[in-house]
Amino acid sequence: KLWWTPIHIQNLMRLQGIRGPSYRLHYGNATEISNMEKEAMSKPISLSHDIFSYVQPHIHAWTKSYGKNFLQWYGVQPVLVVTEPELCKEILNNKDGVYPKQKPSIFVKKLLGDGITMTEGEKWAKLRKLSNHAFHGESLKAMFPGMIVSAEAMLGRWKNHEGKEIDVFEEFRLLTSEVISRTAFSSSYLEGQNIFEMLMKLSSIIFRNFLKIRFPGMSKLFRTRDDIESDKVEKGIRDSIMEIVKKREKEAIIGEEDSFGNDFLGFLLKAHHGANDKQRVSVDELVEECKTIYFAGQETTSALLAWTVLLLALHPYWQEEARKEVLQLFGKQTPTYESIAKLKTMSMIINETLRLYPPSILLVRKVAREVRLGKLLVPANVELLVPTLALHHEPQFWGQDAALFKPERFSEGVAKATNDNMAAFIPFGLGPRMCVGINFATIEAKITLSMILQRYSFTLSPGYVHSPFRLLTVRPQQGLQVILQSL
Numbered sequence: 054k055l056w057w058t059p060i061h062i063q064n065l066m067r068l069q070g071i072r073g074p075s076y077r078l079h080y081g082n083a084t085e086i087s088n089m090e091k092e093a094m095s096k097p098i099s100l101s102h103d104i105f106s107y108v109q110p111h112i113h114a115w116t117k118s119y120g121k122n123f124l125q126w127y128g129v130q131p132v133l134v135v136t137e138p139e140l141c142k143e144i145l146n147n148k149d150g151v152y153p154k155q156k157p158s159i160f161v162k163k164l165l166g167d168g169i170t171m172t173e174g175e176k177w178a179k180l181r182k183l184s185n186h187a188f189h190g191e192s193l194k195a196m197f198p199g200m201i202v203s204a205e206a207m208l209g210r211w212k213n214h215e216g217k218e219i220d221v222f223e224e225f226r227l228l229t230s231e232v233i234s235r236t237a238f239s240s241s242y243l244e245g246q247n248i249f250e251m252l253m254k255l256s257s258i259i260f261r262n263f264l265k266i267r268f269p270g271m272s273k274l275f276r277t278r279d280d281i282e283s284d285k286v287e288k289g290i291r292d293s294i295m296e297i298v299k300k301r302e303k304e305a306i307i308g309e310e311d312s313f314g315n316d317f318l319g320f321l322l323k324a325h326h327g328a329n330d331k332q333r334v335s336v337d338e339l340v341e342e343c344k345t346i347y348f349a350g351q352e353t354t355s356a357l358l359a360w361t362v363l364l365l366a367l368h369p370y371w372q373e374e375a376r377k378e379v380l381q382l383f384g385k386q387t388p389t390y391e392s393i394a395k396l397k398t399m400s401m402i403i404n405e406t407l408r409l410y411p412p413s414i415l416l417v418r419k420v421a422r423e424v425r426l427g428k429l430l431v432p433a434n435v436e437l438l439v440p441t442l443a444l445h446h447e448p449q450f451w452g453q454d455a456a457l458f459k460p461e462r463f464s465e466g467v468a469k470a471t472n473d474n475m476a477a478f479i480p481f482g483l484g485p486r487m488c489v490g491i492n493f494a495t496i497e498a499k500i501t502l503s504m505i506l507q508r509y510s511f512t513l514s515p516g517y518v519h520s521p522f523r524l525l526t527v528r529p530q531q532g533l534q535v536i537l538q539s540l
């Protein structure tokens with residue numbers, strides 16, 4: 054397991070032209086990756102958007118040395134990194150279960166459980182149907198007023214910062230937490246606050262342990278401080294979620310399934326108590342889905358909003374264009390659900406932000422059984438990595454100015470911008486596992502940006518330090534400070 058199998062797989066892939074850094078006993082390339090990341094982070098970065106080599110130095114260096122697809126090792130786990138777009142599409146679009154999600158690590162399991170983002174087959178189909186119902190169509194429309202109220206509350210706080218510096222990343226963290234609490238759980242930020250804080254703690258533990266390779270069986274014999282802490286946090290999250298669930302159950306009328314409410318939590322409870330065995334959701338599944346939506350709904354959207362504000366602060370022309378469009382469409386009025394889809398310039402800006410700073414930078418799958426991927430024969434249990442950030446910064450797709458902010462790339466939509474090369478732009482993934490919250494996140498971002506642009510112009514504060522940092526999403530490590538000018 055430690056030597057023969059890795060060497061065998063390495064040789065098998067080399068014979069097919071797939072090279073990569075050599076496997077090292079037990080650790081694979083974990084130490085090299087970790088050292089490369091530390092070195093990249095130790096140097097200050099200029100205010101450029103060329104962040105690929107900074108955030109993922111090993112993928113940047115190894116695609117240059119070994120080619121578009123290469124083999125690396127997390128311990129004894131072989132990982133095929135794939136940046137050839139045809140192969141990325143083949144992996145992500147597959148519907149036969151050949152490329153399922155990789156089994157989560159101990160810590161990731163505590164964050165997302167075996168819920169929608171991690172599971173497969175019938176269980177996934179059941180949970181996906183439920184989430185699609187909760188975050189699309191009429192249900193999504195019903196969430197719109199909740200998003201407006203949350204944005205108004207944030208802008209109310211901003212009145213105290215006019216003419217002064219404000220850390221908008223922290224503000225967006227609060228806003229997106231409030232929005233998900235209010236819309237999916239009909240609860241308040243305060244009720245969810247505890248859960249968000251514990252989810253953040255778990256994210257940090259996952260990040261700290263990501264490249265730590267442990268000897269098999271050691272985790273059962275020897276428990277680290279992070280093992281103990283993560284158990285405690287996991288239990289804390291479960292207890293807090295159960296409190297919200299119990300409260301809702303108490304409010305409902307016994308025997309009337311519709312009285313559980315028409316938000317995400319209501320749909321989950323209906324499925325939990327419902328008569329339909331196939332669609333029934335267990336208590337564990339209920340807790341896992343709540344955790345997932347609290348986490349997925351907040352982390353990613355706050356990063357998107359922060360990076361958009363950075364780019365608009367650095368590019369006053371686009372800030373003005375976006376404002377003109379908002380004022381033409383809404384004047385000083387509150388945005389409406391029907392009109393938000395008409396924001397074309399803003400869509401271009403959001404797409405270009407998601408290209409340069411995709412909150413989620415890696416898509417992970419595994420090979421369930423020996424498979425032909427393009428011309429390659431890939432053995433079972435190889436992990437597959439589709440590095441979103443690499444694809445989004447690839448000059449072959451985006452030109453030599455790939456690192457520049459140019460929303461005009463998207464003036465005729467995504468298909469035209471990518472020359473119909475779908476894998477060149479995958480901020481929300483691709484295929485059957487594509488993000489459930491894509492419309493929710495885009496509407497939330499558009500409302501928030503519109504309401505800010507109606508009230509303020511903003512410039513970057515001299516105190517801002519550019520350090521895109523990968524925790525589970527890519528975020529501004531030291532916040533995002535801007536100076537607000539009231540209009």
Ligand code: HEM
Pocket residue numbers: 169170171181184188345346349350351353354357411412413416417479480481482483485486487488489490491493494
């Ligand atoms: C800018 C915001 C967001 C980004 C960039 C984003 C990105 C992604 C990506 C890349 C995936 C696919 C992962 C994969 O294929 O392995 C995904 C899946 C998912 N996202 Fe999002 N997301 C965002 C917002 C949201 C929101 C607001 C929600 C919930 C309200 C959400 C819920 C989910 C769920 C449940 C999945 C799993 C889908 C499945 O496996 O079937 N996301 N997201």
